[in-house]
Amino acid sequence: MAEVEAPQVDTGIKKKFMFINRKAPYGTIYALEALEVVLISAAFEQDVSLAFLDDGVYQLLKGQNTTGIGMKNFSPTYRALGDYEITKLYVEQESLDERGLNPADLMEITYEDENEDFAKKPSLRIVGRSELTEIMAQQDVLLNF
Amino acid sequence: MSTLHTVNKSPFERSSLISALNHLRPGDALLMLEDGVVGARKGSAFAGLFESAAKGCGIYVLGPDLAARGIAEGDVIPGAKLVDYGGFVDLVTAHQRTQAWL
Amino acid sequence: MKLGILVNEGPYTHQASDTAYQFTKAALEKGHEIFRVFFYNDGVNNGTRLTVPPQDDRNLQKAWSELAEKHKLDLVVCIAAAQRRGVLDEGEAKRHGKDAHNIAPGFRISGLGQLVETGIAADRLVVFGD
Numbered sequence: 001m002a003e004v005e006a007p008q009v010d011t012g013i014k015k016k017f018m019f020i021n022r023k024a025p026y027g028t029i030y031a032l033e034a035l036e037v038v039l040i041s042a043a044f045e046q047d048v049s050l051a052f053l054d055d056g057v058y059q060l061l062k063g064q065n066t067t068g069i070g071m072k073n074f075s076p077t078y079r080a081l082g083d084y085e086i087t088k089l090y091v092e093q094e095s096l097d098e099r100g101l102n103p104a105d106l107m108e109i110t111y112e113d114e115n116e117d118f119a120k121k122p123s124l125r126i127v128g129r130s131e132l133t134e135i136m137a138q139q140d141v142l143l144n145f
Numbered sequence: 146m147s148t149l150h151t152v153n154k155s156p157f158e159r160s161s162l163i164s165a166l167n168h169l170r171p172g173d174a175l176l177m178l179e180d181g182v183v184g185a186r187k188g189s190a191f192a193g194l195f196e197s198a199a200k201g202c203g204i205y206v207l208g209p210d211l212a213a214r215g216i217a218e219g220d221v222i223p224g225a226k227l228v229d230y231g232g233f234v235d236l237v238t239a240h241q242r243t244q245a246w247l
Numbered sequence: 248m249k250l251g252i253l254v255n256e257g258p259y260t261h262q263a264s265d266t267a268y269q270f271t272k273a274a275l276e277k278g279h280e281i282f283r284v285f286f287y288n289d290g291v292n293n294g295t296r297l298t299v300p301p302q303d304d305r306n307l308q309k310a311w312s313e314l315a316e317k318h319k320l321d322l323v324v325c326i327a328a329a330q331r332r333g334v335l336d337e338g339e340a341k342r343h344g345k346d347a348h349n350i351a352p353g354f355r356i357s358g359l360g361q362l363v364e365t366g367i368a369a370d371r372l373v374v375f376g377d
Contacts (some may be wrong), residue, residue: 230273246372
């Protein structure tokens with residue numbers, strides 16, 4: 001993974017960054033390289049969240065086995081996001097439904113809530129399309145790849 | 146606080162126009178550019194989507210991309226406004242955020 | 248306003264770099280400030296000086312380099328994406344034992360943090376991709 005670079009200027013600004021994931025993994029590099037930006041963003045103390053909709057929900061499917069295609073399986077990285085204090089991974093319900101998927105098909109991704117004695121909590125938040133639309137409308141910066 | 150949604154692919158090639166239309170809020174704007182201008186042509190299978198889905202939203206088409214693809218201004222869906230790159234810049238600054246539906 | 252530009256595709260194969268260029272030019276003409284143009288994914292391929300495009304069509308790398316020089320733009324190529332795709336400056340070439348470097352004038356190689364910083368510092372971030 002790329003080296004984490006500390007911000008050059010501490011601007012004191014805290015913006016809401018949302019990384020929008022709409023493509024399945026492996027067919028293109030966008031899922032992986034988007035994740036690399038997410039990890040770097042953790043060093044900047046911004047309010048970072050991720051949205052998974054359309055085929056992006058496939059990035060979170062459990063049981064990814066890439067040996068046959070000869071590519072690195074990078075899905076374990078999503079499970080590490082909690083350690084970087086990135087704890088809001090929104091998954092669009094309608095995108096799951098359209099693909100015949102349900103939440104049980106997704107990886108278990110959790111974080112430890114330091115405000116509640118490090119209790120393990122789910123990072124995946126399944127939301128309806130209209131709710132996700134509202135959440136997107138609250139963001140300052142939207143990143144798409 | 147509104148959003149400018151950009152769609153750069155034809156709806157016949159990719160579902161990004163549909164996804165964008167599914168995530169509009171009143172006051173938002175939708176700009177079709179590059180191959181996305183194909184979605185703005187009158188009489189296409191997708192033309193009807195704009196009537197209901199785009200209520201209360203500005204629909205824009207990047208003129209230079211339309212001209213490049215040989216689509217006449219008069220052949221664009223009713224209600225869509227043509228902009229040039231300067232107009233594109235104005236749309237970006239007028240709305241609080243830009244969402245690129247790739 | 249301060250604008251940030253993200254270019255995710257290389258020259259010619261996708262229109263993204265052209266659109267980003269035209270947008271950036273128009274924004275400058277309107278008096279806006281371009282905080283940074285960040286090249287990610289295949290966008291790093293806009294920053295190689297080794298392209299020899301046909302004479303009767305636009306030269307995207309030159310166009311970006313010239314726009315950068317004229318307006319003192321900060322064109323940043325992501326180091327991780329560049330390494331993957333073989334866009335190197337002299338330092339990177341030396342560091343990795345490569346026998347050549349190819350970064351175009353006006354472009355500099357730096358980390359992904361520069362993209363995040365752009366999101367923080369700019370009033371608007373516009374993404375050009377596939």
